[in-house]
Amino acid sequence: MNEHYLDTEFQRADELIAKDLIEESKSVLNSILEEDPNYGKAHNHLGWIAKVKENDPVTAENHYKHALASVPDYGATYLNYAYLLSEQKRYYDLEQILQKAENVADVSKNSLAREWAYMYEDTKQYEKAIEKYKEYALTLYDSPLLEKAKEAILRCRQKLEILNL
Structure with missing residues (x-):
């Protein structure tokens, strides 16, 4: 199959996810991977489904690793993987992913700053967390998010x- 067809099918899978038609989307994504096992965006989406919709972090992580190996410039995978690692409190791995994400143009910089801030706060590095929360805040236009x-x-x-008491 040609790449244009796979891209079109990927768009269709993305639209199915947006409509919460998860099983249908999985079917399309798995068909894409049957044609091209290295179609990284499909791995990312299957990882997201495994984590968010099926609560299967092991499968999710495997898909995220495949996605990063296949399309290292696809920003969504870094953040999705970061969310998983943060949830699991795997700070060493999380820091590695966030560092790699810093050099990927496609990564949402405000989401990246927020994830750094969360990690720093969780690891009691409050000064660093404050700086990252400031960086994040300065990118926002939504008042409720700015308040948070x-x-x-x-x-x-x-x-x-x-700590200083």
């Missing part, structure tokens, strides 16, 4: 204050 970022900065400052 401000709250996160204040929360980290309070934690620092408690």
Whole structure:
């Protein structure tokens, strides 16, 4: 099959996910991988489905690893994998993924800053967390999200204050 066909099928799978037609989307994504086992975007989407819809982090991680190996410039995979690693509190692996993501043009920079901030806060590196929350906040245009970022900065400052009591 040609690449244009696979790209069209991938778009269809993406639209099925948007409509919450998960089984149909999985079928299309698996068909894509039968044609081209290295179609990384399909691996990313199957990873997302495994994690978010099926609560299967092992399958999700395998798909994310395939996706990163196949299309290292596809930004969505880095963030999806980061969410999984963050949830599992696997900070060493998370830091490695976030560092790699820094050099990928397609990665959402505000989401990346937010993920760094979460990791730093979780690992009690509050000064670094504050800087990343600020970086994140300055990219926002949505007032509720901006308020949440401000709250996160204040929360980290309070934690620092408690540490220094």
